[in-house]
Amino acid sequence: MPRILIIDDDESFRLTLQEILERKNYTVITAVNGAEGIQIYRENPADLVITDIIMPIKGGIRVIMDLKKEFPGVKIIAISGGGLGTADEYLEVVRILNVGATLKKPFSNAELLEMVYKMVGE
């Protein structure tokens, strides 16, 4: 089964996301911030990274840039609920970085699963 790394500082959201994916039998590992996420990825690379954008210690955009540099083939879905700007604004940046897909929080389970399926299969 494909391995998915979730990086999000919001515990409730992170757990929900994990549950949604695990119900579809994906293997899920989680990190609570960008630094931890990169550490985990280095130790044990995942097939897909789902990362929040606004996080403490290391933000999502930094994470994406670092992973892309270190692991050019990495697959990433960026998710955001907005911060000082709207979610669209942050995700626009991510699109410019050309990392794969973006999702605006809160999204439907179907949207997410469809996107994951397209990127890593079942």
Add this chain to the structure above:
Amino acid sequence: MIHYFQTILNSMTDPLFVLGADAKISLANKATVKLLGYSPSELIGRDVSLLFADPKNVPLKDELFLRFQQDGLLRQFEATWKTKDGDTIPVLLSCSVIEAAAGSPPVDDLTPSAKLGGFLPRRGLVCVAKDITEWKSAQALLSESEERFRMIFDMAPDAIYMKSGGNFTYLNPAALKLFGASRPEELIGKSMWDFFHPDSFETIRERVKQLQSMPGGAVPFSEQKYLRLDGTTVEVETTAAPVRFQGQQGVVVFIRDITERRKMIAEMLSDKVKLDLALKSSGMGVWSYELRKNLRIFDAQVCRILGIDPESFHGSAEEFINIVHPQDRESIQSALQQTIASGQSYAVEYRVVWPDQSVHYICARGQLVRDASGQPVKVKGVIWDVTERKQAEEDKENLQQQFFQAQKMESIGTLASGVAHNFNNILGSIRGCAEMALDDVAPSSRTRRDLERIVQGVESAQKLTEQILSFSRSAKQEIRDVAIRPIIKNAVEMFRASLKGAVEIRESFNSENAVVSVDPNQMQHMILNILTNSYQAIDKAGGVIEVGLSRMNMDARAIARIAALKTGEWVELTIKDNGCGMDSATKERIFEPFFTTKELGQGTGLGLSLVYGVITGYGGKIIVESFPLQGTTFHIFLPCKNYPL
């Protein structure tokens, strides 16, 4: 012959007597006898000194008698007679030498002297006496009156002097003081011309000529300069009249020292000049209200300040009160009445409306003026224009309010964005969990319907957080120069289509080529938002929404009204409804985020705050005018340029 002569002598009313060379009375007429009370026999042959109260001082016997003998001329002198009873009588004696003609018979031959009551000497003195008692008392009266006049002259506060032949002949004490002399001798006999200031020579010469040509008259007052004994100059005002004094033609001159008065006038003039200058430079005007005539008297400056044409203003109460702003009429009238009744200072501020309808703020101060009996006669005072100050105060207040508003909005915006971020995370988990639960329940179950409602609620909440974030103005805008008219036209068309005729929308656009810098989609969204608000405020049939667009040039006055806009070209969009309107408390809060008058769940309370944020972001301004039951008007001002045609 003798009888004839005797009759003449005795019929004379004045006493006549003849003295012989030995100064003995040789003849005396009846009048003499009568006046003195002696019988003829008591007189004849007696020494003349018998007649006099003070014989020693009578010159008859001595040198005078001798002189009579020498030249025989008539002599006159005063003497005091003493009657037999001891009374004294002042007399004027006229004496001449009498002498028998050469070759005439001796006296003894000539007269049986008894017949004449005496005898005639060959050589003697014939004296006629005149009783001058009355003349003397008249003389005494005269000198008393002279004394009185002298006293008046001496006491006179004004200087008076007399001159004759160009020299001082008399000076009163005030004149001595004026010239700086302590005794008259220092000046009497001196030439006047030494005491005239050369500047006044010509005037004085002219006046001397006038006096000579108009005997009996006085020359009018004129101002001159005199010199004192110490050479200093004194400014005087003089008048003069010709007089006879001590037997000589002269002039009496009345002088008043006007040095003090001059100084006072100069000070008053300079005070008046200063006052005028102060009034002029302060822009103050002077007014007075005459109580008895009910008349207002305004100077030119007051007319200018009040916007009155001085030519057509008559000063009536109606004329004045008509130019005063209706809301201020009562207060200034009661203030005036209070001043008149109590005498307290009049201090008011009021507005006047000029003929061009412009409103000017006036500050007035005044005082009650009473007549000698204490009756109020007028209120007198000044006014000045305080329009600029008032506008500045209003501007300041507006700016302050806007600043507070902006500050409030900004802090709310910051808060909102933070809230939105966390909100989306929470919503994300709710939605995720709800959808997972949906997968687990049977399609017909009630739990499924509940879960679906959770998901719908999350979707609404999602829209709201999106709006919150837009409000925090981090929403990406595509601002460009666009013609404003088509944007509004589009928005109105879209809105009209959605209404399906429920409300009438009237348009009046007269701003063909105005170009504004906005995000066209956002702008359209803003207009729709306001139109929706207006529509929702209309709760009755016959609702009308008027949408207007017009160009305006912001002059200083318009800015004072709207506040905080820069001068220049602006376009004003108005959206006016005839709906339920708002009270002032509601009006104040309508641009606050989350403020809503709608029922819970019907509105987010973000629409108008969003409009506010966006319009402010365009450098524009939105204000709202509304009263309960009178509808609401939104005014949106945007800076504009001309579309290049």
